[in-house]
Amino acid sequence: MKVLMLTWADWANTGWRFSKCLETLGIDVTFYKGVKHHFDYPEQGKLRGGMYHRIASVPCTISDLSLKKEANEADVVHFIASTFVVTGADLWGKKVVVQHGGSTYRKNSPAYNEFFNQFIDATVIQSPDLLSLGAKNPTLIYYPVDTDFIKPKFKKVKDKLRIGHFPSAPLLKGTQKILPVVNELSNVINYVGIKPTVRDFLIPWKDNLERMGSCDVIIETMNACDPEIRSGEWGNTALEAASLGKIVITNTLAKDVYEKEYGELPLLIANDPGQLKQRLEELLAMSSQELLDLSHKMRQWAESSHSIQSTGKRLWDKIYKSFSNGCD
16 A cells, blocks of 8 residues: 655644554555754654645645656545645545644634545544544544654652643643642742743754653643633643653543543643642652652553554554555
8 A cells, every 4th residue: 555645734743653653554655745844853754845835715735746646656645734735636536534633624624624525535633622523534543652762761759849841832732821830839849841931942852852851740731721722632742741751731621532532541631720730739649659650651651552553553443444455
């Protein structure tokens, strides 16, 4: 089976990791994107200089007619980040997948559904709040995390809990609600995350792993009760922190959906400031060994449920297995 994966901007390097998932299945995958990511991931999808961004009449569309030959030769064309790439190839004789994962689709799902649902065979949905928005044949498949690259950094807590919060977009991650809680507990915790007055908080991805690795606890996001955000769900940072063996506090409004699909969710859930304070106080009451055991549980969960290998298996079972008939 030959798969061509395409997008313009591969947010959080998600498409590249999904391409690695397909490769674990023995599938021949080529992944192109239009722009390099500013977080400087060590490995990314191949850049295509001929991609031209945005045709106004169709949501999130780019064009690269030089891809026609490769698209014609592919058995499956897989569009990442709600982006359609015009290749000039005839898609009607192929299997086609589109992947939705964030605000681009969340804010304008009717238009995306009207366009993509005409010709796709399956939709990968990365966040449960997007499941019921009308995509064709939707399957919940969370972001994979590279647990081979991200190694755990386990350590026993010897003094105060070291708490980190390093959002890529503070407003979207509820930072303004998180900081008053950690400030209230400043006498009993060591908060090392971003401060209200610091604006230069975006650093290369590998450097961010290092600063998360120095912490005991990572507060990922807390925006579940904000009607302007509308997501309320955890993302890539939660999985990366768990892979590092860090205790993760985050939000979700769909724990039941997750556990029906994947099993137990070990992340500590705080959907509002009161719950965040409660989660932190629960951690403060734990022994060093209990905290270490919870750190190991986070890492084990990331490996077993969301690694490149386990996500590849889910992709095969839920979508690609049905495509295999007729492929050499």
